[in-house]
Amino acid sequence: xxxxxxxxxxxxxxxxxxxxxxxxxxxxxxxxxxxxxxxxxxxxxxxxxxxxxxxxxxxxxxxxxxxxxxxxxxxxxxxxxxxxxxxxxxxxxxxxxxxxxxxxxxxxxxxxxxxxxxxxxxxxxxxxxxxxxxxxxxxxxxxxxxxxxxxxxxxxxxxxxxxxxxxxxxxxxxxxxxxxxxxxxxxxxxxxxxxxxxxxxxxxxxxxxxxxxxxxxxxxxxxxxxxxxxxxxxxxxxxxxxxxxxxxxxxxxxxxxxxxxxxxxxxxxxxxxxxxxxxxxxxxxxxxxxxxxxxxxxxxxxxxxxxxxxxxxxxxxxxxxxxxxxxxxxxxxxxxxxxxx
Amino acid sequence: xxxxxxxxxxxxxxxxxxxxxxxxxxxxxxxxxxxxxxxxxxxxxxxxxxxxxxxxxxxxxxxxxxxxxxxxxxxxxxxxxxxxxxxxxxxxxxxxxxxxxxxxxxxxxxxxxxxxxxxxxxxxxxxxxxxxxxxxxxxxxxxxxxxxxxxxxxxxxxxxxxxxxxxxxxxxxxxxxxxxxxxxxxxxxxxxxxxxxxxxxxxxxxxxxxxxxxxxxxxx
Numbered sequence: 001x002x003x004x005x006x007x008x009x010x011x012x013x014x015x016x017x018x019x020x021x022x023x024x025x026x027x028x029x030x031x032x033x034x035x036x037x038x039x040x041x042x043x044x045x046x047x048x049x050x051x052x053x054x055x056x057x058x059x060x061x062x063x064x065x066x067x068x069x070x071x072x073x074x075x076x077x078x079x080x081x082x083x084x085x086x087x088x089x090x091x092x093x094x095x096x097x098x099x100x101x102x103x104x105x106x107x108x109x110x111x112x113x114x115x116x117x118x119x120x121x122x123x124x125x126x127x128x129x130x131x132x133x134x135x136x137x138x139x140x141x142x143x144x145x146x147x148x149x150x151x152x153x154x155x156x157x158x159x160x161x162x163x164x165x166x167x168x169x170x171x172x173x174x175x176x177x178x179x180x181x182x183x184x185x186x187x188x189x190x191x192x193x194x195x196x197x198x199x200x201x202x203x204x205x206x207x208x209x210x211x212x213x214x215x216x217x218x219x220x221x222x223x224x225x226x227x228x229x230x231x232x233x234x235x236x237x238x239x240x241x242x243x244x245x246x247x248x249x250x251x252x253x254x255x256x257x258x259x260x261x262x263x264x265x266x267x268x269x270x271x272x273x274x275x276x277x278x279x280x281x282x283x284x285x286x287x288x289x290x291x292x293x294x295x296x297x298x299x300x301x302x303x304x305x306x307x308x309x310x311x312x313x314x315x316x317x318x319x320x321x322x323x324x325x326x327x328x329x330x331x332x333x334x335x336x337x338x339x340x341x
Numbered sequence: 342x343x344x345x346x347x348x349x350x351x352x353x354x355x356x357x358x359x360x361x362x363x364x365x366x367x368x369x370x371x372x373x374x375x376x377x378x379x380x381x382x383x384x385x386x387x388x389x390x391x392x393x394x395x396x397x398x399x400x401x402x403x404x405x406x407x408x409x410x411x412x413x414x415x416x417x418x419x420x421x422x423x424x425x426x427x428x429x430x431x432x433x434x435x436x437x438x439x440x441x442x443x444x445x446x447x448x449x450x451x452x453x454x455x456x457x458x459x460x461x462x463x464x465x466x467x468x469x470x471x472x473x474x475x476x477x478x479x480x481x482x483x484x485x486x487x488x489x490x491x492x493x494x495x496x497x498x499x500x501x502x503x504x505x506x507x508x509x510x511x512x513x514x515x516x517x518x519x520x521x522x523x524x525x526x527x528x529x530x531x532x533x534x535x536x537x538x539x540x541x542x543x544x545x546x547x548x549x550x551x552x553x554x555x556x557x558x559x560x561x
Binding site: 030083156157161201203236280286317319 | 358399402403404405407408411441442443444445446447450468469492493494495496497498499523524525526528529532
């Protein structure tokens with residue numbers, strides 16, 4: 001059975017033995033010595049590299065544009081710096097005060113050259129890999145995107161000192177998200193990978209999550225589903241205390257980081273949301289041996305492999321992660337007896 | 342008001358994220374002829390340490406800790422110009438930064454604040470810092486400790502590079518290395534040969550003191 005079918009069967013309620021590498025285009029490019037800037041500048045030239053690397057592993061889901069989640073903000077005038085290594089970042093905040101917010105023109109997203117080329121490349125890569133795997137396009141959730149637009153430290157302070165402005169930025173950030181994501185869904189992308197690292201329990205309290213992240217995640221989740229696409233949520237770090245709220249939102253898949261007790265996550269999400277996780281992406285996947293990976297994979301399956309479950313690393317893997325470790329994880333996930341009907 | 346009362350009030354102001362009140366009461370304490378170092382060590386730092394404790398216990402999160410540090414800095418701004426140079430005692434020199442490829446610096450900033458509050462001199466290299474820059478700066482300022490931070494799994498390898506460069510430069514015995522950040526773990530720190538792993542900002546301070554053999558009594 002190919003990966004794509006495993007995930008589709010799971011959406012249909014079957015307990016297939018699914019596994020995904022949490023490998024992204026960033027991972028593929030890094031493996032082959034290319035930067036994310038080179039990909040953005042000439043995506044069609046490097047698309048074959050991404051496709052080849054994606055098809056080389058038997059992953060049920062492949063994640064695209066994880067290194068380029070800043071592009072919609074860039075379309076609005078955000079000045080991004082592309083370091084030699086790592087993902088692009090904003091050098092200066094796009095929004096410094098309320099007047100900046102009102103100056104931003106959301107229509108620029110639809111006509112932006114980078115946005116359009118990424119939409120086309122996502123479509124192109126999807127066509128090449130979709131027989132084998134589901135392609136999930138990464139869009140940054142409103143909360144994390146708002147933090148990026150204002151500046152992370154400023155946004156964190158704003159949550160306590162200027163709630164009204166934080167809400168205004170979040171509403172606008174949600175509009176950006178919807179405008180951007182619609183382009184991909186209308187192109188035929190079947191799954192949206194929504195990442196919200198700033199909404200982690202490592203950064204904000206559950207109270208702040210409920211007030212500032214939850215309503216917007218709920219809104220975008222409903223929207224994407226209403227358009228017929230599936231939602232894959234990932235929040236880095238410890239999310240254990242807010243999984244009840246995630247269950248309430250009800251994404252199709254929730255991926256948890258290695259800091260979360262996977263057994264407890266399974267209990268909290270029940271079978272309403274498909275749980276994915278959560279092998280340590282660095283200590284085990286990158287720096288561990290094949291035997292370490294096997295041990296950690298079996299442990300995850302033992303704790304959470306009943307019902308619908310996708311064995312995955314707890315977060316995106318780096319380009320340095322040994323291929324044999326990735327393949328071992330996928331092999332164990334795909335042969336898991338616990339998951340099978 | 343007694344000395345002890347105003348110092349406790351200052352500490353409470355920091356914990357309660359009251360920037361203006363912290364500055365106002367620090368000024369008041371100076372007017373009461375309390376020494377600047379006493380105001381810092383028995384007021385501002387006590388408050389910041391308490392904030393760090395609340396952070397470790399998941400009572401406070403990043404927004405709260407940032408506002409506590411704002412309050413502490415507001416107090417320091419009032420008090421610091423009154424410190425006589427010979428009064429200062431530095432526990433150690435620390436070069437800190439986010440490794441190359443990563444720009445998430447909130448965690449690094451929090452560690453910096455708490456290390457400063459504990460009496461360390463900090464040289465902050467900022468974010469997206471090449472491995473070579475950490476080593477060059479440590480050499481230049483004769484640092485005791487390098488603190489490396491990253492939030493991304495994709496840039497963790499940069500930490501190892503810093504350690505290797507320190508070895509190449511024959512500085513490894515002289516400079517300790519502490520690593521931390523979201524995806525970092527104790528075993529990762531061990532694997533790359535770091536001297537310590539800071540699980541969170543407050544934990545990083547404890548580990549910094551441990552790896553530099555600084556007894557707790559000497560620290561604020």
